Amino acid sequence: MVSRTxxxxxxxxxxxxxxxxxxxxxxTTPADVAWTLCGFAGKELDLADAVxxxxxxxxxxxxxxxxxxxxxxxxxxxxxxxxxxVGQGIVGRCARLRLPQRTGDARFDPRYVPDDQAxxxxxxxxxxxxxxxxxxxxxxxxxxxxxxxxxxxxxxAIADRGARRxxxxxxxxxx
Numbered sequence: 001m002v003s004r005t006x007x008x009x010x011x012x013x014x015x016x017x018x019x020x021x022x023x024x025x026x027x028t029t030p031a032d033v034a035w036t037l038c039g040f041a042g043k044e045l046d047l048a049d050a051v052x053x054x055x056x057x058x059x060x061x062x063x064x065x066x067x068x069x070x071x072x073x074x075x076x077x078x079x080x081x082x083x084x085x086v087g088q089g090i091v092g093r094c095a096r097l098r099l100p101q102r103t104g105d106a107r108f109d110p111r112y113v114p115d116d117q118a119x120x121x122x123x124x125x126x127x128x129x130x131x132x133x134x135x136x137x138x139x140x141x142x143x144x145x146x147x148x149x150x151x152x153x154x155x156x157a158i159a160d161r162g163a164r165r166x167x168x169x170x171x172x173x174x175x
Contacts, residue, residue: 005046006150007140017161024165031056035064035076037162042068047139053091054135061085062095072103082115089113094124100152104145121146125156129163
């Protein structure tokens with residue numbers, strides 16, 4: 001499936017990412033960064049959902065911190081938070097390998113862990129800056145084979161900007 005939305009984002013990526021940087025400059029906590037990434041990715045790429053999982057301090061689990069779409073009960077409120085072990089599910093595999101993970105049909109992917117609703121497509125990209133791994137930006141869609149390479153590149157670019165902001169917060173001593 002060709003996504004005109006993801007392709008359009010990439011065609012104008014620098015301007016769109018500059019807009020994201022402006023939004024992220026106002027984020028003063030990791031939770032603020034997570035909510036900003038979800039809202040931006042959801043709107044810019046016209047996604048069914050977007051969820052940020054942040055790594056726990058020990059580095060063994062990932063917990064949902066923010067969401068765009070049906071998981072979000074209200075502004076900055078999650079319906080329920082899912083926690084996954086690093087290596088568990090598509091999100092956990094992304095965290096373990098620190099590489100994007102994509103599935104076109106979750107019914108045939110043993111890594112898939114359903115959340116609030118079962119979907120068919122999933123794309124997870126790492127939120128990392130250099131060697132510093134912070135979490136995963138994940139999106140699911142009810143249609144099979146929804147995510148393209150353009151989606152992957154766009155979502156990774158968004159996650160990379162979030163990782164930079166998380167690094168800046170960590171350097172400033174903000175948890």
